[in-house]
Amino acid sequence: MxxxxxxxxxxxxxxxxxxxxxxxxxxxxxxxxxxxxxxxxxxxxxxxxxxxxxxxxxxxxxxxxxxxxxxxxxxxxFAGPSLQPDSPQGRARMEQAISVLDGHGYRPMVWDIYVQRVSRGKTGESDEAVIASALPKAERCLAALAEILGDGDYFGGAGFSLADAQAAPIFDYFVKAPEGEDLLEAQAPLAGWWARVGGRESVRVACERMGAA
Ligand SMILES: N[C@@H](CCC(=O)N[C@@H](CS)C(=O)NCC(=O)O)C(=O)O
CATH class of the missing domain: 3.40.30.10 (Glutaredoxin)
Structure with a gap:
């Protein structure tokens, strides 16, 4: 089955x-x-x-x-390429990034910034206070993720990992808000990571933007 x-x-x-x-x-x-x-x-x-x-x-x-x-x-x-780093340190960094995203990223980045600015913005119903209070939380989350990423290409190691998958749909929504785009641009290595990961076929298909570059 x-x-x-x-x-x-x-x-x-x-x-x-x-x-x-x-x-x-x-x-x-x-x-x-x-x-x-x-x-x-x-x-x-x-x-x-x-x-x-x-x-x-x-x-x-x-x-x-x-x-x-x-x-x-x-x-x-399942068979296929492993999506977890080989080293204990790499796997720990991957787990750390997933935990940061779950605990500190998803709510402010998606619900408080993307949904308020973009989804509710379409009907002029954005709650500016919600957005304003989410911005420093998102900024702190991005700084933490940038530190975990370091000068690597992916979270935890040299290859695309479970943490990159965990992050991608959050960032896909987040950068649709101008505030999200600005906060990402302020973290150059993370912006480079998103340019790499956001263009991956698996990510583009899952995030329903197959026509987009
Ligand atoms: N800890 C859960 C979180 C899942 C989650 O928050 N899903 C959202 C959609 S993206 C949901 O089901 N929201 C409906 C609700 O919370 O009532 C997981 O990792 O699967």
């Missing part, structure tokens, strides 16, 4: 899983639904994901949720 990824393609976390599945070349099915519309949920959703979030994943009857568990599993259970 093909593995199944559950969740909508607009979701940052579903996109992370899609990037990893694509990098590993894993043929899979996707069950898409609107996570914000409870009427659209699969009937057993609370059993699959007790927190009502996406994604969830299933492979040969093995059910899993929490994106970093899914991506680690996909990397280790």
């Amino acid at each position: 093909k593995p199944i990824l559950f969740g909508p393609s607009y979701s940052v976390y579903v996109r992370i899983a899609k990037i990893v599945l694509a990098e590993k070349g894993v043929d899979h099915d996707q069950v898409a639904f609107d996570v914000f519309d409870h009427n659209d949920w699969p009937a057993d959703w609370p059993q699959r994901q007790p927190f009502g979030q996406v994604p969830a994943f299933e492979h040969d009857g093995f059910r899993l949720y929490e994106t970093r568990a899914v991506t680690r599993y996909v990397d280790e259970a």
Whole structure:
């Protein structure tokens, strides 16, 4: 049976899983639904994901949720290039970047800056106070990620890693806000990283911008 990824393609976390599945070349099915519309949920959703979030994943009857568990599993259970650095230090840096992104990046960068400025901005409903209070948080997160990246090309080592996949959909939304673009430009090595990673096919497909350069 093909593995199944559950969740909508607009979701940052579903996109992370899609990037990893694509990098590993894993043929899979996707069950898409609107996570914000409870009427659209699969009937057993609370059993699959007790927190009502996406994604969830299933492979040969093995059910899993929490994106970093899914991506680690996909990397280790399937053939294809390893997406984890060889050295303990490299893997620790990769984990550190994932943790920073989850704990300190996703909320201010996506919800408080992108959603407020771009999505809600379309109807003139941006909450400037939310954006203003998120900017220093995003700035601190970018500084931390730049430090983890150091002078490397990817988070944790020489090759594209699970942390690069975790970061990519967050940055894809973030830089659509002018404030996000400015904050990224202020961190030159990170801007270079995004130029490299944002142009990757797996990232462009998952982030639904196949036509874009
Ligand atoms: N810790 C979860 C976070 C997943 C998450 O926040 N997903 C968002 C969509 S990108 C979601 O389901 N939001 C709906 C909600 O929280 O009610 C994971 O890593 O899978």
